[in-house]
Amino acid sequence: MKMIVPERQWVLATGGAGYIGSHVVVELVAAGFGVVILDNFENASPDVLTRLARITGFDIPVVRGDVRDKSKVAETLMRYGIDIVIHLAGKKSVGESVSGPLDYYNANVGGGIAVLEAMRETGVGKLVFSSSATVYKAGGAGTLDENAPVGPSNPYGRTKAMLEEIITDTVASRGLTRAISLRYFNPAGAHHSGLIGENPTAKPNNLFPFIAQTAAGLHPKVLIFGDDYPTPDGTGVRDYIHVVDLARGHVAAVEHLVANAATADHLRVNLGTGAGYSVRAAVAAFSGACGFDVPFEVVARRPGDIAICVADPGRAKQLLGWTAKLSFEQMCADQWAFHRTCEDHNTDRLVVSG
Ligand code: UFG
Numbered sequence: 001m002k003m004i005v006p007e008r009q010w011v012l013a014t015g016g017a018g019y020i021g022s023h024v025v026v027e028l029v030a031a032g033f034g035v036v037i038l039d040n041f042e043n044a045s046p047d048v049l050t051r052l053a054r055i056t057g058f059d060i061p062v063v064r065g066d067v068r069d070k071s072k073v074a075e076t077l078m079r080y081g082i083d084i085v086i087h088l089a090g091k092k093s094v095g096e097s098v099s100g101p102l103d104y105y106n107a108n109v110g111g112g113i114a115v116l117e118a119m120r121e122t123g124v125g126k127l128v129f130s131s132s133a134t135v136y137k138a139g140g141a142g143t144l145d146e147n148a149p150v151g152p153s154n155p156y157g158r159t160k161a162m163l164e165e166i167i168t169d170t171v172a173s174r175g176l177t178r179a180i181s182l183r184y185f186n187p188a189g190a191h192h193s194g195l196i197g198e199n200p201t202a203k204p205n206n207l208f209p210f211i212a213q214t215a216a217g218l219h220p221k222v223l224i225f226g227d228d229y230p231t232p233d234g235t236g237v238r239d240y241i242h243v244v245d246l247a248r249g250h251v252a253a254v255e256h257l258v259a260n261a262a263t264a265d266h267l268r269v270n271l272g273t274g275a276g277y278s279v280r281a282a283v284a285a286f287s288g289a290c291g292f293d294v295p296f297e298v299v300a301r302r303p304g305d306i307a308i309c310v311a312d313p314g315r316a317k318q319l320l321g322w323t324a325k326l327s328f329e330q331m332c333a334d335q336w337a338f339h340r341t342c343e344d345h346n347t348d349r350l351v352v353s354g
Contacts, residue, residue, distance in 0.1 A: 001059045006034030011254060012082045013037050014067050014115060015089030016060075017044035019198040020130065020187055022052060023247035024086060026196070029056040031251045036080045038073065039089065040066040051195040067111035073118035084126040084254055087115050090159070094134070094304070095205055097156035108159035109166070116170050125177030126257040127167065128250055133185045133239075133270065135161040138306045145312035146183070146268045153304065164268065171266045178265060180253045185239035185272035185311045187246050189331035190338035197243075197338030207279060208240070208331075211286045212339040215294045222294060224279050226301030231308060235279035235298075239272040239310040242326035242334070246271055252322035272311025273324040282332075289332035 011028055015021040016037030021044075028035045037049075037060055052060050061080065065072040067089045076082070090108040091097065097104040112129070119127065136144050137151030152158045167179045188208035190197025203219075204210045214222050227234035249271040277285070287294045316322045 001053050002057060004029070004034045004058045004060065007032040008034070009083035009254075009258060010034040010036065010080055012076060012080070012085045014073075014085065014087045014111075015039055015044075015130075016086075017041060017046070017048045017062070018088060019044075020184075020243060020246060021088040022048050022196045023191060023243045024088065024250045025052055025060060026055050026191065027244070027247040027251045028254070029058060029060070031255075033251075033254065034080075035060055036076065036082065037062045038065055038067065038076055040064065043091075048196060055191065055193055055195055068107070068114050070114040070118050073115055074122050077118060077122040077124050082124055084128070084257060085115060085119060085124060086128040086130075086250055086254070087112060088130040090130065092156065093205060094154050094156045097159070098154055101155040104155050104159050108156075109162050112163040113166065116166065116175065120170070120175040126261070127176055127179040128253045128257070129163065129167060129179060129181045131164055131181040131183045131268070132157065132160045133183050133272070133309060133311065135164065135183060136309075143274060143310045143312040144270065146270060146315055164266075168266045171264055174264065177261065178257050178263065180257065180267045180269055182249060182253060183268060183270045183311075184246060185241050185270065185309065187243045188240045189242040189244065189326070189334045191244060192334055192337070194334075194337040194341045197335065197342075199339065199342050207238075207282060208335055211283060211294055212335050215286060215290045215292075215336065216339050220295065222283055222296040224283070224296050224298045225305060227280075227298045228301070229307040231278055233278050233280045236305055237276040237278050237308040237310065239274070239276055240282070240328060240331060241271060241273050241324055242331040244334075245273075245324040245326050249316060249320070249322050252316070252320035256320050267319065269316050269320060270311040270313055271316060271322075271324075272313050274311055274313045275328075276308060276310040277328055285328055286332045286336065289329065289336045
């Protein structure tokens with residue numbers, strides 16, 4: 001396998017072995033960037049590294065470590081001559097954040113601060129941060145643009161909103177030159193190779209992995225949480241974005257930071273499609289992708305859920321020249337292809353250094 005000799009800058013992807021991070025790594029390499037992964041493998045399998053090598057044709061340098069370990073982050077930034085950091089590492093379950101908030105503040109806010117300190121100490125000035133549409137206050141009408149009021153309703157969302165504020169203050173103090181926080185809507189789907197995707201070992205909370213696991217026979221049916229919302233078919237509507245489109249949004253953000261290096265600011269940018277799909281529509285589209293009806297049952301609403309959450313993706317188009325390109329049907333087909341073949345990949349093994 002070849003070592004990366006990048007045509008362009010070196011990027012550190014914290015959490016680069018995770019679901020979104022692994023797709024970001026693939027797209028960065030395709031765009032000519034050098035990439036180093038820093039991951040603690042708490043919610044990622046080392047097998048991903050073998051699969052990344054198969055997809056990209058390169059051995060991606062990997063450091064096993066936690067972002068809260070500031071010296072490890074600083075040492076990695078220095079050792080690889082990193083120009084830009086994409087900070088994806090963090091905990092991401094809303095429910096878990098309600099029962100264990102301190103773990104979430106520690107990992108997401110504490111981890112983010114350690115990354116910022118390491119960047120300041122080593123003079124790495126450009127950051128892309130994995131934020132979330134959860135930072136928006138629930139209950140607004142219509143699509144959400146970046147000026148919509150912020151007001152997260154759970155600890156997970158608050159960790160994202162807090163780190164955004166901390167980044168703004170850090171840029172203002174010249175501890176960073178430029179930053180972009182990407183507010184993800186609902187990522188789903190998998191890489192078209194079927195080699196990387198999301199297959200949680202615990203029972204999934206999110207709709208798409210649950211539908212896929214149900215289609216694969218792991219659950220008897222999909223439970224649709226409420227059909228009495230003020231939406232066309234009564235079920236919740238979300239802006240599902242193909243994870244490969246999402247990953248390309250990160251490359252567009254990195255390109256933007258490289259091209260506009262002189263200006264000191266912190267941009268917030270939505271990554272969504274602008275189109276909403278209901279839970280019923282998701283089950284129907286997934287059934288179309290797998291060629292049989294995925295069983296479902298409508299049950300009570302899930303506490304804390306909102307009716308509709310859809311992005312206004314205008315700023316991403318205007319500033320980053322990015323729009324989502326892959327269809328909802330493609331997302332279902334790619335997620336199904338990944339789930340159907342997951343078992344085959346479990347034989348891959350690789351030793352992680354660092
Ligand atoms: N849903 C079901 N059954 C399930 C799971 C979900 O009907 O088994 C419904 C939900 O009620 C909701 C929709 O499917 O209407 C999507 O639910 P998800 O759990 O997949 O996603 P959420 O919109 O609730 O939240 C997700 C992530 C958050 C992230 C947020 C961004 O879980 O981490 O999107 O807005 F912050």
